[in-house]
Amino acid sequence: MADLTTTFCGITSPNPFWLASAPPTDKEYNVRRAFEAGWGGVVWKTLGEDGPPIVNVNGPRYGAVWGADRRLLGLNNIELITDRPLQVNLDEMTRVKKDYPDRALIASVMVPCEEAAWKEILPRIAETGCDGFELNFGCPHGMAERGMGSAVGQVPEYIEMVTRWCKETTDLPVIVKLTPNVTNILGPAQAAKDGGADAVSLINTINSITSVNLDTMSPEPMIDGKGTHGGYCGPAVKPIALNMVAEIARNPTTHGLPISGIGGVTTWRDAAEFIALGAGNVQVCTAAMTYGFKIVQEMVSGLSQWMDEQGHTRVEDVVGRAVPNVTDWQYLNLNYVTKARIDQDACIKCGRCYAACEDTSHQAISMSPDRVFEVMDDECVACNLCVNVCPVEDCITMETLTPGAVDERTGKTVEEEPANWTVHPNNPSATAAE
Amino acid sequence: MTEHLRASGVAAGRVSQDTVEANFSDLHPAYAPHEAMVAADRCYFCHDAPCITACPTAIDIPLFIRQIATGTPEGAAETILEQNILGGMCARVCPTETLCEQACVREAAEGKPVEIGRLQRHATDILMEKDVHPFTRTEATGKTVAVVGAGPAGLACAHRLAMHGHDVVIFEARAKGGGLNEFGIAAYKSTEDFAQRELDWLLQIGGIEIRYEQALGDGLSLSGLQDDFDAVFLGMGLGGVNALSLEGEEADHVTDAVAFIADLRQAEDLTALPVGRRVVVIGGGMTAVDAAVQSKLLGAEEVTIVYRRGQEAMSASKYEQDLAQQKGVRIVCNAAPVGIEGNGALSGVTFAYTEARDGKLVVTDETFTLPADQVFKAIGQTLAETPEALKLDGRKIAVDGAGRTSVAGVWAGGDCAAGGDDLTVTAVAEGRDAALDIHATLAGAS
Numbered sequence: 084m085a086d087l088t089t090t091f092c093g094i095t096s097p098n099p100f101w102l103a104s105a106p107p108t109d110k111e112y113n114v115r116r117a118f119e120a121g122w123g124g125v126v127w128k129t130l131g132e133d134g135p136p137i138v139n140v141n142g143p144r145y146g147a148v149w150g151a152d153r154r155l156l157g158l159n160n161i162e163l164i165t166d167r168p169l170q171v172n173l174d175e176m177t178r179v180k181k182d183y184p185d186r187a188l189i190a191s192v193m194v195p196c197e198e199a200a201w202k203e204i205l206p207r208i209a210e211t212g213c214d215g216f217e218l219n220f221g222c223p224h225g226m227a228e229r230g231m232g233s234a235v236g237q238v239p240e241y242i243e244m245v246t247r248w249c250k251e252t253t254d255l256p257v258i259v260k261l262t263p264n265v266t267n268i269l270g271p272a273q274a275a276k277d278g279g280a281d282a283v284s285l286i287n288t289i290n291s292i293t294s295v296n297l298d299t300m301s302p303e304p305m306i307d308g309k310g311t312h313g314g315y316c317g318p319a320v321k322p323i324a325l326n327m328v329a330e331i332a333r334n335p336t337t338h339g340l341p342i343s344g345i346g347g348v349t350t351w352r353d354a355a356e357f358i359a360l361g362a363g364n365v366q367v368c369t370a371a372m373t374y375g376f377k378i379v380q381e382m383v384s385g386l387s388q389w390m391d392e393q394g395h396t397r398v399e400d401v402v403g404r405a406v407p408n409v410t411d412w413q414y415l416n417l418n419y420v421t422k423a424r425i426d427q428d429a430c431i432k433c434g435r436c437y438a439a440c441e442d443t444s445h446q447a448i449s450m451s452p453d454r455v456f457e458v459m460d461d462e463c464v465a466c467n468l469c470v471n472v473c474p475v476e477d478c479i480t481m482e483t484l485t486p487g488a489v490d491e492r493t494g495k496t497v498e499e500e501p502a503n504w505t506v507h508p509n510n511p512s513a514t515a516a517e
Numbered sequence: 518m519t520e521h522l523r524a525s526g527v528a529a530g531r532v533s534q535d536t537v538e539a540n541f542s543d544l545h546p547a548y549a550p551h552e553a554m555v556a557a558d559r560c561y562f563c564h565d566a567p568c569i570t571a572c573p574t575a576i577d578i579p580l581f582i583r584q585i586a587t588g589t590p591e592g593a594a595e596t597i598l599e600q601n602i603l604g605g606m607c608a609r610v611c612p613t614e615t616l617c618e619q620a621c622v623r624e625a626a627e628g629k630p631v632e633i634g635r636l637q638r639h640a641t642d643i644l645m646e647k648d649v650h651p652f653t654r655t656e657a658t659g660k661t662v663a664v665v666g667a668g669p670a671g672l673a674c675a676h677r678l679a680m681h682g683h684d685v686v687i688f689e690a691r692a693k694g695g696g697l698n699e700f701g702i703a704a705y706k707s708t709e710d711f712a713q714r715e716l717d718w719l720l721q722i723g724g725i726e727i728r729y730e731q732a733l734g735d736g737l738s739l740s741g742l743q744d745d746f747d748a749v750f751l752g753m754g755l756g757g758v759n760a761l762s763l764e765g766e767e768a769d770h771v772t773d774a775v776a777f778i779a780d781l782r783q784a785e786d787l788t789a790l791p792v793g794r795r796v797v798v799i800g801g802g803m804t805a806v807d808a809a810v811q812s813k814l815l816g817a818e819e820v821t822i823v824y825r826r827g828q829e830a831m832s833a834s835k836y837e838q839d840l841a842q843q844k845g846v847r848i849v850c851n852a853a854p855v856g857i858e859g860n861g862a863l864s865g866v867t868f869a870y871t872e873a874r875d876g877k878l879v880v881t882d883e884t885f886t887l888p889a890d891q892v893f894k895a896i897g898q899t900l901a902e903t904p905e906a907l908k909l910d911g912r913k914i915a916v917d918g919a920g921r922t923s924v925a926g927v928w929a930g931g932d933c934a935a936g937g938d939d940l941t942v943t944a945v946a947e948g949r950d951a952a953l954d955i956h957a958t959l960a961g962a963s
């Protein structure tokens with residue numbers, strides 16, 4: 084059986100599944116139950132300065148986007164960092180860590196952007212016995228208006244500065260949690276690295292309005308007729324998170340920086356995908372908030388089964404395996420030619436491929452009076468739209484033309500040698516292929 | 518209340534009030550709102566959808582289902598009613614398993630079609646509960662049309678004519694409208710007086726007057742109607758029934774199934790409606806199934822449908838046959854009645870097995886007798902006497918595609934007209950299309 088024990092920037096946990104800093108990790112009661120359910124680690128709900136506790140709204144703090152059968156696809160929240168007194172959290176963390184020494188316990192922290200504030204709080208938190216810190220530069224609402232959270236995470240200089248203060252203060256690993264609310268994730272990631280971060284974690288939530296109540300003309304979640312942008316998370320954000328993780332993993336100067344992958348991890352497969360794109364472990368929030376702590380059992384068994392099937396014995400063996408295959412558009416092989424193929428036995432004749440191709444693509448599917456749908460190779464550009472809209476799995480597939488075959492659309496023979504945009508004759512700055 | 522399940526002969530009160538209510542509750546109950554969303558989500562929004570082609574009234578099914586899925590069931594209802602003004606009743610009574618749902622691509626894919634009928638009911642129920650009538654009349658044309666029969670064909674025709682500004686008078690032989698919606702459809706398909714509620718709702722369009730207890734051939738003549746109106750539409754259904762031509766057919770408790778069903782539909786209290794302990798139903802169509810199933814639901818102990826050909830030839834759909842068997846009705850095939858037993862006091866029916874020889878059905882010498890204290894004949898309805906001027910096609914009124922009869926200015930549709938299945942939805946389609954042709958004709962003539 085695969086060994087799921089993971090060591091992430093020096094912190095060991097029995098499996099790579101951590102609960103992200105959020106309501107599931109808000110208090111001792113939750114965290115004990117999470118550990119009993121099998122979670123490898125938790126990032127405690129973000130701690131703030133000592134003093135009067137944070138105040139949350141008293142109306143709805145979540146909004147949602149649903150799919151069929153009300154499956155939760157995206158969640159949005161306007162919650163702030165912990166609203167419980169600092170000392171209560173610290174006492175609880177101490178007790179939990181003592182009882183679960185083999186699990187990872189990370190303290191998430193967010194205090195104002197002042198050196199003294201950070202340097203004072205970290206040692207105090209370290210006394211709990213926690214395994215490391217996560218600097219919350221991510222939350223996009225509320226705290227950001229007070230100059231914290233994503234207000235820091237959007238300015239690389241601040242990230243670097245605060246990270247450096249923290250590294251000067253503690254010997255424990257420092258993980259910098261990044262906000263996706265930036266145009267290029269590499270700036271913040273590089274800044275974290277330059278400040279001495281041991282790892283980055285991403286993504287935090289995405290600025291969003293989940294919906295508008297058309298009766299009250301207010302955004303959801305609505306508080307007394309008004310709403311504000313909240314942070315989006317859950318399955319809907321996974322593609323965005325995967326790309327950001329991959330960007331950091333493949334960028335030469337940030338490559339090798341440990342990444343904790345977050346954003347829409349709902350099943351073992353999602354976790355495996357993050358890990359393949361360079362994450363050393365994953366963090367989960369929405370899936371636990373939707374289904375409860377028990378889902379970790381599926382994640383552990385699923386990942387183990389898949390690793391066994393693939394012959395991987397340790398999680399490290401998988402980390403970053405897909406990274407070499409993430410490239411820029413200009414390096415994609417333009418001599419790779421495919422054509423859509425419809426399996427007539429599987430086809431249920433719904434005509435969706437036809438409507439999609441005819442109305443919005445390349446008019447490459449024909450429809451006979453008795454509803455037989457066929458791809459016209461001389462028109463098919465292999466865009467994949469028909470594959471994506473067909474309701475029957477594997478009914479339409481892409482067939483790769485073998486070298487020597489003729490692409491009926493272009494009349495050209497498919498070449499054996501790959502060739503990309505950098506050598507394409509239409510590219511004014513092409514370098515002659517040699 | 519006590520039950521008298523095993524009371525001999527034809528008796529009322531075999532099952533208790535509670536049992537009767539449970540037995541005659543909705544066959545396809547309304548969806549809860551979330552169920553409807555889940556069901557609607559299964560529709561693929563097919564291109565040139567095969568389900569539309571399979572619906573005799575050509576309702577834009579993918580569109581109305583998408584309107585449900587996006588939270589506008591009222592708009593969905595309008596899409597439905599635009600094509601089929603009795604969309605509410607059709608949602609309850611259409612044999613969808615042989616119409617739209619049979620054609621649904623998900624039936625081909627997984628044997629589980631999108632539940633078009635129930636979704637149609639969901640949308641139309643919501644609109645009708647709000648008592649909204651989404652159609653208005655165009656400017657009055659001053660033309661008048663006589664419609665004979667307030668069944669589905671007549672009502673669909675009248676409504677479409679009224680929409681186009683014509684004034685319609687419906688002459689209805691009975692004291693109540695709705696035709697077989699009111700008197701024929703199985704009680705568990707049209708619950709809570711739906712036929713009358715739908716009729717009242719339909720009449721909100723205005724411009725339609727119904728004159729009850731006025732029958733063509735009984736005080737009214739076709740030529741009289743032609744004189745008084747600019748056009749005439751005949752939608753009088755099938756008033757007659759086929760006979761077995763057997764001795765003893767006139768015995769007590771040997772009844773036409775349609776008459777029994779009509780009594781059942783009009784009964785205030787079903788526990789007061791008598792039914793036999795042993796019931797034999799002769800026939801193989803929807804009427805036979807409905808009579809048999811409802812006898813069973815009233816508490817008959819043994820109910821047997823006997824059909825003269827093979828089961829595959831039954832005109833009741835597979836779904837209806839399964840329903841009958843699931844309710845405990847026995848179906849015996851390849852047997853034809855040859856004698857009514859009991860010397861005036863019915864005791865049973867004797868059948869002879871049949872065989873197909875050279876494509877012809879032949880009665881063999883091998884017979885058996887089923888004990889019976891009630892027999893229902895469901896061997897087909899026929900056109901009652903019709904005005905002589907009308908040409909017939911087989912045993913029905915001959916019509917062209919738009920419902921024109923052989924007499925200029927007279928149209929016909931529904932069960933009384935040749936062509937098409939004898940179904941509510943077909944009657945609606947024919948009534949609607951005849952109205953459009955009448956409208957075009959009247960517009961051309963003015």
Ligand SMILES: Cc1cc2nc3c(=O)[nH]c(=O)nc-3n(C[C@H](O)[C@H](O)[C@H](O)COP(=O)(O)OP(=O)(O)OC[C@H]3O[C@@H](n4cnc5c(N)ncnc54)[C@H](O)[C@@H]3O)c2cc1C
Binds near residue numbers: 732756931938939
């Ligand atoms: C027992 C039974 C069950 C059925 N179940 C179903 C089902 O589940 N689903 C389905 O789709 N179809 C079903 N059908 C068929 C369906 O009811 C008919 O196809 C449909 O009602 C035909 O409509 P129509 O308007 O042509 O005739 P009808 O519904 O028969 O209406 C004719 C109207 O004309 C009136 N009338 C008759 N003669 C005269 C006259 N001389 N003058 C004035 N008025 C007259 C009648 O009183 C009646 O109101 C069933 C039929 C029967 C008998």
Ligand SMILES: Cc1cc2nc3c(=O)[nH]c(=O)nc-3n(C[C@H](O)[C@H](O)[C@H](O)COP(=O)(O)O)c2cc1C
Binds near residue numbers: 129160260287317368
């Ligand atoms: C209600 C809620 C509160 C959150 N609070 C915090 C927080 O205090 N600190 C933090 O770093 N991230 C917080 N997050 C972000 C999550 O830790 C996580 O980064 C994000 O939800 C994406 O992961 P997911 O798709 O698995 O939910 C919160 C998320 C939710 C839904």
Ligand code: SF4
């Ligand atoms: S989830 Fe719990 S706390 Fe939240 S609104 Fe519902 S009942 Fe209240």
Ligand code: SF4
Binds near residue numbers: 431479
């Ligand atoms: S989308 Fe798929 S199932 Fe539908 S017609 Fe096209 S190939 Fe057939």
Ligand code: SF4
Binds near residue numbers: 578621623
């Ligand atoms: S055939 Fe079925 S899936 Fe396609 S549009 Fe009609 S109901 Fe929807």
